[in-house]
Amino acid sequence: MASESEPICLHYEVPGNDFTRAGEASADLKARLKALGFPSAAVRRAAIALYEGEINLAIHAHGGHINVSVTPQRIDMLLWDEGPGIADIPLAMSEGYSTAPDEVRSLGFGAGMGLPNMKKYTDEFELTSTVGVGTRIAMAVYVS
Amino acid sequence: MREFFHSVTLDRDKCKGCINCIKRCPTEAIRVRDGKAVISPERCIDCGECIRICPHHAKQPIVDPLSVMDTFEYTIALPAPSLYAQFNNLEDTDIVLSALCDIGFDEVYEVARAAELVSEATRRYLTRPDVQKPVISSACPAVSRLIRVRFPGLVDHVLPFVAPVELAARLAKEEAVRVTGLAPEQIGTIFISPCPAKVTAMRMPLGSDKSWIDAVVAIKDIYPPLLHAMKKAKPRALADSGRIGIGWAESGGEAAGLISTERYLAADGIENVIKVLEDLEDEKLGELEFVELAACAGGCVGGVLTVENPYIAKAKLKRLRRYLPVSRNHLGTTLPSEVLWDQPMEYQPVLELGADATESFARYNEMQKLLDALPGLDCGSCGAPTCQALAEDIVKGEADFEDCVVLMRERMENVLKVLKIDKPGWGLARKGTPAEEEPEEDLPHDD
Numbered sequence: 116m117a118s119e120s121e122p123i124c125l126h127y128e129v130p131g132n133d134f135t136r137a138g139e140a141s142a143d144l145k146a147r148l149k150a151l152g153f154p155s156a157a158v159r160r161a162a163i164a165l166y167e168g169e170i171n172l173a174i175h176a177h178g179g180h181i182n183v184s185v186t187p188q189r190i191d192m193l194l195w196d197e198g199p200g201i202a203d204i205p206l207a208m209s210e211g212y213s214t215a216p217d218e219v220r221s222l223g224f225g226a227g228m229g230l231p232n233m234k235k236y237t238d239e240f241e242l243t244s245t246v247g248v249g250t251r252i253a254m255a256v257y258v259s
Numbered sequence: 260m261r262e263f264f265h266s267v268t269l270d271r272d273k274c275k276g277c278i279n280c281i282k283r284c285p286t287e288a289i290r291v292r293d294g295k296a297v298i299s300p301e302r303c304i305d306c307g308e309c310i311r312i313c314p315h316h317a318k319q320p321i322v323d324p325l326s327v328m329d330t331f332e333y334t335i336a337l338p339a340p341s342l343y344a345q346f347n348n349l350e351d352t353d354i355v356l357s358a359l360c361d362i363g364f365d366e367v368y369e370v371a372r373a374a375e376l377v378s379e380a381t382r383r384y385l386t387r388p389d390v391q392k393p394v395i396s397s398a399c400p401a402v403s404r405l406i407r408v409r410f411p412g413l414v415d416h417v418l419p420f421v422a423p424v425e426l427a428a429r430l431a432k433e434e435a436v437r438v439t440g441l442a443p444e445q446i447g448t449i450f451i452s453p454c455p456a457k458v459t460a461m462r463m464p465l466g467s468d469k470s471w472i473d474a475v476v477a478i479k480d481i482y483p484p485l486l487h488a489m490k491k492a493k494p495r496a497l498a499d500s501g502r503i504g505i506g507w508a509e510s511g512g513e514a515a516g517l518i519s520t521e522r523y524l525a526a527d528g529i530e531n532v533i534k535v536l537e538d539l540e541d542e543k544l545g546e547l548e549f550v551e552l553a554a555c556a557g558g559c560v561g562g563v564l565t566v567e568n569p570y571i572a573k574a575k576l577k578r579l580r581r582y583l584p585v586s587r588n589h590l591g592t593t594l595p596s597e598v599l600w601d602q603p604m605e606y607q608p609v610l611e612l613g614a615d616a617t618e619s620f621a622r623y624n625e626m627q628k629l630l631d632a633l634p635g636l637d638c639g640s641c642g643a644p645t646c647q648a649l650a651e652d653i654v655k656g657e658a659d660f661e662d663c664v665v666l667m668r669e670r671m672e673n674v675l676k677v678l679k680i681d682k683p684g685w686g687l688a689r690k691g692t693p694a695e696e697e698p699e700e701d702l703p704h705d706d
Contacts, residue, residue, distance in 0.1 A: 120620035142537065151619045152611040155412035162541050187616035 123147070123185040129169050131178035134222060140181055141166035148185070153258060160236040161190045161256045167229040168194045168252060174219050175199070176250065190256045192237075200246040208234065208242070263300035266321045266458035267310055271295055273317035278639035280309040280318065285529045286408065286610070290652070291642035301609040304404035305456035306529050306554045307563040320455035320564060323474040325481055328363050331447030331473070333439055335431045336364040337424055340371045340500075340508035341453040341559040342478055343579055344572035346489070350579065352505075356497040358488035362481075364449070367497055368431035371504030374423035375588035378503050378516035380598050381418060383590075385520065385548055391416045393524075393539070393547035396513055398422045400460040401554035402532055403604070407465070410536050411606040416550075419600040421466060423507060424450050424457060428471035429597040447473045451481055453562030456554070466600030477564035501586040509573050510558030514551040516586075523549040528556040612651065622654040629653055633663055640664040 125147070127140035145162040149155075165181070172179035176198025184191040201207045208230050215225025234240040239255035276294035281287075288302035289309060296309075296317070310318045328334045336359045343352050356367045377398075385394060397403050397418045406413050421429075428448040435446045450457060452475045461472040506512030510527035517523060524547055526535045532552045538544050555561035557569030565572065612626075613619035629650040636646070641662040643649040652658035661667065 120617055121624060123620065123623060141541070145537070145541070147623075149409075150610065150612050151623060152608065152613065152616065155606075159412050159540060159542075166541055166543070187620065 120187055123151075125181075125183040125185070127169075127181040127183075129172040129179050129181060131173060131176065133173060134224075137169050137173040138166055140169050144183055148190070151185070153190075157190065157256055157258045161192070164233045164236040164254055164256065165192055167233045168192070168254075170224055171229050172196055172198075174215055174224060188258055189238075190258065191253070192255070193251070193253050195249060195251040197249040200248055200250055201242075201244040202246050204242060204244060263303070264459060264462045265298065265300060265303050266305050266455035267298065267303070267307070268319050268321050269296055269298070270317045270319055273315045275315055275317070276642075277314070278644075279312050279314060281639055281642070281644040283308045283312045284644065285533060286405070287644050287648050289644075290658075291639075301607070302408065304401050304408065304554075305459045306401040306405075307455055308529060310455065310563045320477065321458055322452070322455065322477045322480065322564065323449075325362075325476055325484065327449065327474040327476065328447065332445040333435060333441055334364050334366070334447045334449055335435060336360075336367045336449055336451055337370050337427045337431065337472070338367060338451040339424065339453050339478070339559060340369075340374065340505045340512075341562065341565060341572065342451050343505060344508055344560050344576045345478060345482060345565060345567045346486070346575070349575065351494060352498040352500075352579070353494040353496060354489050354492055355485070357494045358485055358492040359451075360495075360497075361488045361492055362484050366431070366435065368427050368448075369498070369500045369504065370424045370427045370450070371500035371507065372588045373427035373430060373504075374507040374513075375500060375504040375516070375586045376590055376595075377420055377423050377426060377598060378507075378513070378586070379588075379590045380420055380594055381549070382517055382519050383594065384418065384420070385517065393544075393550045394418050395539075396549070396551045397466070398507070398513060398551075399553045400454075400456040400465070401529070402552045403465050404456075404459075405529075405532070405554075406536065407604055408607050408609050409533075410540055411608070412540050413536060414604055414606050416539075417604055419466065419603070420598050421464075421600065422460065423504075424452075424472060425460070425464070425467075425470060426598055428473075430595075432471055433597075449474045449476055451476055451478060453478050453559050453565045454555070455562075455564060465604055466602060468601060478562075479564050479566050482566050499587055501584040501588075502580045503586045504588065505576065505580055505583065508559050508576055509569075510553050511551065512558065514549055517549055520548045522547050523551065525551040525553075527553040527558050527561070529554045612654070622651075625654045626650040629660065632660075632666075634665045636665060638665065 130136055141162045144165055145158055148158045176196035179194060179196030182193045206212055210231045211227040213225045213227035219225045233254060237254040238257045241253045244250040274295045276291045280296055281289045281291060286302045286304055288299045290297050310320055343355060359367050395416045406417060432443060432446055432448050436443055448471060450472050458475045461470045461475055464470040503516040506515055511525040514523040514525045526532050560572035561569035612622045633646040641649050641664060643652055649658055653660055
């Protein structure tokens with residue numbers, strides 16, 4: 116059934132290597148979804164997936180961009196960057212694999228669970244990447 | 260849903276309609292309407308921040324006077340552990356407990372005793388395989404209420420046990436009924452409290468239909484007569500709690516009482532509590548067994564009804580606890596039913612924009628248009644804490660776009676410009692000095 120509500124569109128810019136700000140986009144999205152009355156499971160899944168994505172943009176891609184589109188049925192999140200790109204996508208998607216530098220790991224990030232978690236918590240997950248050009252992730256959470 | 264009761268009341272004569280409380284409220288529950296602060300009963304969590312911040316003392320906690328004792332045949336004082344932290348050089352809690360009897364209570368039952376039982380019950384609860392980890396403490400009523408309105412995903416993590424004072428009231432009253440032969444309603448269980456939220460917890464308990472606490476007297480109100488009585492008191496052996504029970508007075512005390520795990524976190528201060536709850540909800544905090552949260556900085560010793568600075572109070576507790584046994588109160592093999600909730604806690608969606616998705620989306624989009632037009636200064640002059648909150652009030656029909664003072668001023672200036680009238684020096688005219696009497700050359704002009 117088509118909804119009469121017009122989708123809510125949000126845009127975020129994620130700065131590179133700024134761990135005090137990484138997490139702002141997912142926190143903002145979460146607050147908005149809660150105010151909109153979304154079921155808490157969907158809110159949680161979208162917030163966790165977007166948080167992992169934000170951290171990745173900050174750590175690996177010198178920052179990046181996020182577009183979110185929200186309807187009562189689904190939450191679509193598009194993340195893209197002009198970072199180094201991912202050479203071996205299946206390897207990057209395996210749990211525990213990480214290329215995060217030591218100083219990032221010492222902050223508690225870089226456990227190699229970012230991409231696997233984004234896939235785990237979303238209903239649609241599509242990653243495309245070109246080395247030297249950038250990476251693009253499109254993911255969606257269904258609001259059942 | 261039952262009607263909301265809250266433990267804070269407004270003295271309208273003292274309220275100046277300033278913005279201190281609306282800015283400080285963690286759930287944005289307060290607005291200034293017609294020059295006076297108004298609390299939204301659905302949103303208020305009884306954290307006491309507005310009582311703490313109000314420079315005019317217009318926000319008053321609702322507590323019972325000490326004379327409430329006279330309305331019962333037999334009275335039992337339930338002193339909070341934080342009471343012991345209010346006195347200088349106290350080495351023995353018997354002095355405090357004996358003095359409570361000297362000022363008229365028939366009996367004392369330390370809340371710290373019940374706290375030790377709740378600690379032991381929690382230790383057992385954490386070993387159950389079906390428990391949602393981390394378990395979140397239910398002892399702070401403001402935190403429980405916050406979770407109930409704002410963190411639906413965490414409701415199932417809240418420890419389903421009554422707070423120590425409630426358990427103390429239940430156990431003490433049952434015992435007194437047995438010993439005295441009086442009817443339960445003739446016996447008054449009177450909490451000596453650091454915290455007005457406990458008044459709300461008494462009138463509208465979470466987790467049960469009825470509280471066994473009959474009255475709540477503020478530590479600050481009992482302090483003067485108690486101090487006087489303590490100077491003359493001949494201490495009797497009444498104290499029956501150990502380090503764990505008394506430790507509940509401060510942040511980290513409840514978690515330390517678990518002994519069995521180091522994987523716990525203790526946060527205090529309502530803003531810190533909110534950050535921890537947000538992170539817990541997003542599973543950012545790793546593998547924790549237990550989370551202790553206290554709305555007041557320092558824990559219960561930081562309650563608005565206390566006398567002593569919370570950090571001094573903590574230092575005093577350290578001295579008091581030094582020679583105490585770890586714990587003096589223990590459970591039998593089965594959990595007493597008194598410690599359990601009678602009914603589960605349920606999410607209350609009071610912070611949502613609309614009744615359903617269609618209404619919420621429509622209101623959301625309308626709000627964004629309003630936010631584009633509002634100045635974004637979050638000055639509070641309209642009576643709402645932020646421009647966002649004003650926009651929300653407008654779409655809910657509780658405020659008008661014209662309430663924005665900044666936009667109103669711009670509109671006035673435009674009207675004056677069209678009418679070719681010079682701006683009459685707003686902001687420069689001091690109280691009692693009519694604007695037109697200011698010398699004209701001192702005024703800045705728009706060209």
